[in-house]
Amino acid sequence: MAIIYEKSKGLTERPLTYCPGCSHGIVHKLIAETLVELNLLDHTVAIAPVGCSVFAYDFFNCDGVQAAHGRAPAVATGIKRVAPESIVFTYQGDGDLAAIGTAETIHAAHRGENITVIFINNAIYGMTGGQLAPTTLVGQKTSTSPFGRNVAHQGLPIKVCEMLAAIPSSYYLERTSVHDVPHIRKTKAAIKKAFQYQVDGKGFSMVEILSGCPVGWNVSPVESMKFIKEQMMPYYPLGVYRDGGAEI
Amino acid sequence: MKTLMKGNEAISQAAIVAGCKAFFGYPITPQNEIPEYMSAAMVNAGRVFVQAESEVAAINMIYGGAAAGVRVMTSSSSPGIALKQEGISYLAAAKLPCVIVSVMRCGPGLGGILPSQSDYFQVVKGGGNGDYYTPVYAPNSVQESVDLTIKAFDIADKYRTPVFVVVDGTLGQMMEPVEFKPVTPYQIDVDSFATNGQSGKRGYRNMVNSLNLSAIGLEKSNFELKATYDEIRKNEAMYESSVKDGDEIALVAYGVPSRIALNAVKALNDKGVKAGLIRPITLWPFPDEAFKLPASVKIVLVCELSMGQMIDDVRLALNGSVPAHFYGRTGGVIFEPEELVDAAIKVVGGGK
Amino acid sequence: MAKVKLNFAEALCKGCFLCADACPKKILELNEDKVNQKGYNPIHCTDEGACIGCAMCAVICPDSVIGLERE
Numbered sequence: 001m002a003i004i005y006e007k008s009k010g011l012t013e014r015p016l017t018y019c020p021g022c023s024h025g026i027v028h029k030l031i032a033e034t035l036v037e038l039n040l041l042d043h044t045v046a047i048a049p050v051g052c053s054v055f056a057y058d059f060f061n062c063d064g065v066q067a068a069h070g071r072a073p074a075v076a077t078g079i080k081r082v083a084p085e086s087i088v089f090t091y092q093g094d095g096d097l098a099a100i101g102t103a104e105t106i107h108a109a110h111r112g113e114n115i116t117v118i119f120i121n122n123a124i125y126g127m128t129g130g131q132l133a134p135t136t137l138v139g140q141k142t143s144t145s146p147f148g149r150n151v152a153h154q155g156l157p158i159k160v161c162e163m164l165a166a167i168p169s170s171y172y173l174e175r176t177s178v179h180d181v182p183h184i185r186k187t188k189a190a191i192k193k194a195f196q197y198q199v200d201g202k203g204f205s206m207v208e209i210l211s212g213c214p215v216g217w218n219v220s221p222v223e224s225m226k227f228i229k230e231q232m233m234p235y236y237p238l239g240v241y242r243d244g245g246a247e248i
Numbered sequence: 249m250k251t252l253m254k255g256n257e258a259i260s261q262a263a264i265v266a267g268c269k270a271f272f273g274y275p276i277t278p279q280n281e282i283p284e285y286m287s288a289a290m291v292n293a294g295r296v297f298v299q300a301e302s303e304v305a306a307i308n309m310i311y312g313g314a315a316a317g318v319r320v321m322t323s324s325s326s327p328g329i330a331l332k333q334e335g336i337s338y339l340a341a342a343k344l345p346c347v348i349v350s351v352m353r354c355g356p357g358l359g360g361i362l363p364s365q366s367d368y369f370q371v372v373k374g375g376g377n378g379d380y381y382t383p384v385y386a387p388n389s390v391q392e393s394v395d396l397t398i399k400a401f402d403i404a405d406k407y408r409t410p411v412f413v414v415v416d417g418t419l420g421q422m423m424e425p426v427e428f429k430p431v432t433p434y435q436i437d438v439d440s441f442a443t444n445g446q447s448g449k450r451g452y453r454n455m456v457n458s459l460n461l462s463a464i465g466l467e468k469s470n471f472e473l474k475a476t477y478d479e480i481r482k483n484e485a486m487y488e489s490s491v492k493d494g495d496e497i498a499l500v501a502y503g504v505p506s507r508i509a510l511n512a513v514k515a516l517n518d519k520g521v522k523a524g525l526i527r528p529i530t531l532w533p534f535p536d537e538a539f540k541l542p543a544s545v546k547i548v549l550v551c552e553l554s555m556g557q558m559i560d561d562v563r564l565a566l567n568g569s570v571p572a573h574f575y576g577r578t579g580g581v582i583f584e585p586e587e588l589v590d591a592a593i594k595v596v597g598g599g600k
Numbered sequence: 601m602a603k604v605k606l607n608f609a610e611a612l613c614k615g616c617f618l619c620a621d622a623c624p625k626k627i628l629e630l631n632e633d634k635v636n637q638k639g640y641n642p643i644h645c646t647d648e649g650a651c652i653g654c655a656m657c658a659v660i661c662p663d664s665v666i667g668l669e670r671e
Contacts, residue, residue: 001605004668005658016663020640021616025662042448045316057455063443065315066457068338071308074300078312078320079443081296082270086316086445104308107301181622181656214616221616 008032010041014058021221023211024053024120026178030188031089031118032060034195044087045079047072049101051093052126070101073108076115087198089116094135095125098158105164112169112203116194119160119206121175122213123232130216134158137231142216157235161208165241172197172205173241179212179228183238193245202244210236250425255390255415256281258426259323259349262397264289267433268347269318270296272309274328277361278417279351282323303328307335307348314344315456317442319401319433323349325417326367327358330375336410337376340473341458345404345436347397348382349413351420354580362580363417365503368557371412372532379470381477383484384412384531386502390424396529398431403484405436407476414531416553418504418582480533487535491524493542497596499588500526500562500572501551509551512588519589521596531558539565548572549592553582604653606645607667615640619657619666625650628657 010032018024035041041062048056050069057064063086067075072090080088097105097119108115124142125131131144135157139148149157161175172194176187187209194205210232212224219227240246253261260282263271271290273283283299290297296313300306306322313320324332329350339346350371354364369375371384383403385396397413404411439450447453460466490513491498497516501509506527516523524545526538539562541548547570550559556574563572575591577583613636620628620643627650630641643665645651651668658666 001669001671004604004653004670005655006667007609007664011664015612018662020614021618022662025664026660029662029664043445044447045443045445047312054459057457061453063445063447063453064455064457065312065443066342066455066459067311068308068334071304071311071335074305074308075312075315077298077300077305078270078272078309078314079316079445080312081298081309082313082318082320083316083444088445103301104305107305111298181659184659221618222621225618225621 008036010036010061012059012061016059017055018052019215021212021214021224023122023178026184027118027120027187027209027211028056028059030184030191034188034192035062038192038195038199040087040195040199043085044089047076047088047090049090049092049096051096053091053093053120054127056091070096071104072096073101073104073113073115073117077108077111077113080113080115087195089118091118092120093126094121094123094133098134098160106167109164109167109170109204112171114198114201114203116198117206118191119208120211121160121208121236122211122216124213124216126213126216137235159236161241164206169203170206170242171203171244175208175210175236175238175241177210177228177233177238179210179225197245250427252423253390253426254281254421254423255393256351256420257285258390258394259397259413260285260289261428262394263321263347264293265428265431266398266401267319267431268295268321268401270313270320272298272300272306272313272320272322274300274303274306274324276325276328278353278420279323279325279349281420282349303331304334307332310346311335311339311344314339314346315342315442316444317438321347321349323351325351325353326355326370329367329370333376336382337378337380338458339410340380340382341378342456343408343441344410344456345408346410347400347404347413348410352414352416354578360580361417363504363553363582364578364580365416365505365552366554366557366578368531368552368554371414372561380473381532382410382412383480383533384414386414386529386531387419388503388506388527390419390422391426393419394426394428402434405434407480409476416503484530485533485535485537486529487538488527488529489524489538491526491541491545494544495522495524495542496544496546497521497523497592498526498541498545498548499523499551499592500548500558502528502531502558505551505553505583508583508585509588511585512592515585515589516592521593523592528558534561534565536565541570546570547595549595550574551583551588552576554578603671604648604651605669605671606648606651607669608643609665610636610642611638612663613640613642613665614638614663615642616662618660618662619643622656622660624654624656625652627651
């Protein structure tokens with residue numbers, strides 16, 4: 001019997017605590033598979049700050065740190081600077097990375113920290129019950145924007161890749177999506193590239209992944225994937241925003 | 249061999265001697281000599297120095313460095329320490345060792361940059377969330393700043409806790425001769441906790457975590473912290489006391505103001521008022537032992553550069569045995585020995 | 601073509617249906633006759649012989665429920 005697909009050894013036996021159809025599980029698998037395929041698992045540190053994925057240290061089969069809300073890039077800096085031979089990645093949501101932790105994100109990129117940031121953009125605060133996020137779409141109703149996001153009141157959603165692309169020391173930035181299998185495969189390629197750049201000592205890399213939050217959005221998992229494609233992708237164009245390796 | 253050094257620089261060099269592998273800081277007056285010194289000395293020693301984007305980021309870099317199992321230090325001053333409190337609570341919860349230097353300035357708010365002790369509560373009573381304490385060392389000379397900074401690293405490792413060294417701006421700027429003796433650092437078992445990316449080598453993975461959603465589980469971890477704090481209380485309180493049988497009054501002061509209080513005690517004795525000085529060296533654990541006073545002592549005068557903070561702990565230690573009075577100046581004003589003499593004579597009962 | 605064997609870690613299934621939606625052969629359904637420990641109707645295959653082993657179901661499954669082997 002030849003194995004076509006099996007659960008990654010990069011994940012622990014622990015069942016995921018995410019809601020049905022949540023994209024976190026898909027991205028977790030892609031990271032775990034990448035760490036195994038690049039032979040990094042036994043010297044990797046995963047950093048999960050506050051958000052639904054705060055329990056990620058239970059799921060990735062490597063050293064894990066739970067960080068304060070928004071502070072993962074600073075914690076990653078501390079670890080990577082004193083243990084440069086380790087592979088350090090943060091796994092952050094949009095409230096974490098683009099609201100409370102904006103400063104930590106921008107400055108880690110500016111310093112060119114040799115870390116990998118996996119950024120889950122699902123346009124909502126999932127863990128706390130579906131509140132408005134910096135990435136919530138215009139018109140999108142959440143538990144703290146019951147009338148829909150209003151540009152005059154809450155401003156436009158933050159485009160993180162575009163923002164970080166203005167920073168010369170961001171080595172690799174790509175926005176992907178996990179709404180269907182071809183895009184999941186592209187996301188994995190991006191994650192793999194980001195980790196490979198860290199192995200090669202290239203500096204700051206981030207993959208922004210458009211992800212579904214069916215419970216927070218109050219839609220079925222299948223509908224959530226359609227929402228990514230039809231609502232999120234037009235505002236958040238997929239693609240490579242910086243690639244130091246490709247510019248040579 | 250003794251060298252003449254400024255307090256802030258001596259603390260920095262002490263950290264290097266103690267084997268501090270990484271310093272993460274952010275500028276704020278009056279502690280800037282520490283990151284300035286470290287920015288060169290750490291790099292020259294092949295160690296890590298990063299100037300963070302904020303105090304919040306700096307303390308979280310400390311969290312990362314400590315999680316990776318190396319000796320780390322940050323420094324700041326009162327408003328900056330306020331910002332670090334979130335991270336300090338996390339460090340305490342996750343049982344991560346580190347040393348935090350606070351060169352206290354006056355507040356509240358932006359306050360001023362002059363010397364003060366108005367952040368006793370901030371370091372002794374926490375400020376971050378949750379049931380935690382941090383050992384606090386309060387030296388009163390440049391040499392003692394060196395010795396206690398080195399000790400702070402050992403205590404941090406031994407009990408797996410953040411540890412404070414607090415001085416006021418005076419001591420930070422004061423130059424005195426100091427000596428650095430060779431250090432044998434406490435050996436911490438890094439493999440038992442560190443998330444340094446060596447799960448392959450050590451054969452198991454480590455987790456650094458302060459989240460616990462199970463009530464029983466979180467209570468258990470609070471009980472564990474309490475047990476550690478009880479050990480620290482039992483073993484680590486430090487003080488100096490010149491109070492002896494026959495004294496009528498005990499003055500209490502810490503840090504540089506204790507040197508002023510010492511002069512006041514001498515002057516009181518010259519005037520025929522029998523007085524002694526109690527100097528807490530650890531502010532937490534508070535040296536309660538020092539307040540088991542001879543029966544002759546009828547009154548205590550607590551002298552602080554604040555509106556009265558340590559006096560709360562003095563009263564708890566005295567447990568009603570004798571009254572505690574307070575004399576303090578604040579806003580950056582430093583009391584003169586004569587003021588303390590007058591205050592002491594007034595509380596002892598005047599007319600002598 | 602060699603036969604494909606599907607393995608379902610039923611206990612992990614949350615019935616999200618993403619696999620069934622992704623399946624080009626439309627041979628995955630929720631098993632309404634069964635409830636797993638989590639309280640969901642787990643996914644099952646209605647016609648294993650029709651499976652082409654593309655693994656789209658496994659790739660999109662957030663909970664690593666599905667494994668595939670080729671005989």
